[in-house]
Amino acid sequence: MKNQGADILKGSSLSVTSSRKAILDIFLGSDNALAHQDIENIAKQYDRVTIYRTLQTFLEKGIIHSIPTTDNIIKYALCSDMCITTGHHHDNHVHFLCDDCGKTVCLDEVSIPNVNLPKGFVKKEINMVVNGICNSCQK
Amino acid sequence: MKNQGADILKGSSLSVTSSRKAILDIFLGSDNALAHQDIENIAKQYDRVTIYRTLQTFLEKGIIHSIPTTDNIIKYALCSDMCITTGHHHDNHVHFLCDDCGKTVCLDEVSIPNVNLPKGFVKKEINMVVNGICNSCQK
């Protein structure tokens, strides 16, 4: 557990740098998806540009995935272990955006149902984002 | 049909101005969803700020809806007649984003399937965006 971040980086054949470890640790320690801005606020010691490039790299390597949300802020979350180890994305889960606290979470246990598209449309990827009130804000 | 734009504006108790009519006409004449930038390119005679404000107003009045897409560009499309007349949103259709031509279209005939959320989560709105190849780019 000690060097989980470094292990993930090595596993994706990325060089292990302090900024990458720090950003990865932020994701590992967060229970919700994070926007670029969130990372910037927490990892103040690193340059804006470095954070942009790191997130980009993580996306390409499949370490994180991006979530298109209705509040027009791209959020990122760690991919499940399976994603990282196989290199294939199985982001087949629903995302939830709380209208109250604004947090975006992966509902890993809720998989996206299938849909039938009209003739001529070929499906490659599906994103499903549900807005509402999350379990913490609920009362 | 002549003053469809003006009628929609009056129906939403908005004053009828040339920019609003022009932007509404662009939507009425388009078969796919449009980004702010698209509008700006077509309606060159109007100020950027006016377009931002007009889109904002249309959103608030429920004349258009926004579609969160994976390409990180918010796109807007007209709401169905039912949306506008009832004032309630029934954007219960799937959106399709073509990876080839980049167009985003409403699949009005494909409704979003239901999902069961974990205990404590209350669903208010669902967005479903499918990426792939559209019927025009296929072949």
Next chain:
DNA sequence: AGTATTTTGCAACAAAGTTGCAAATCCAAT
């Protein structure tokens, strides 16, 4: 440890979005 490669931070820039305010436009009531 020494060298080649990769990554970082800085500066400068480009694009996207916001705000305040005066001038122009629209609407409603004479």
Next chain:
DNA sequence: ATTGGATTTGCAACTTTGTTGCAAAATACT
């Protein structure tokens, strides 16, 4: 149709977000 009040527009200035090139620093390889 004209006038007066409210709304909308365009401009300017600004903030935020994202990008690019390059030299210095850190990392990896042997």
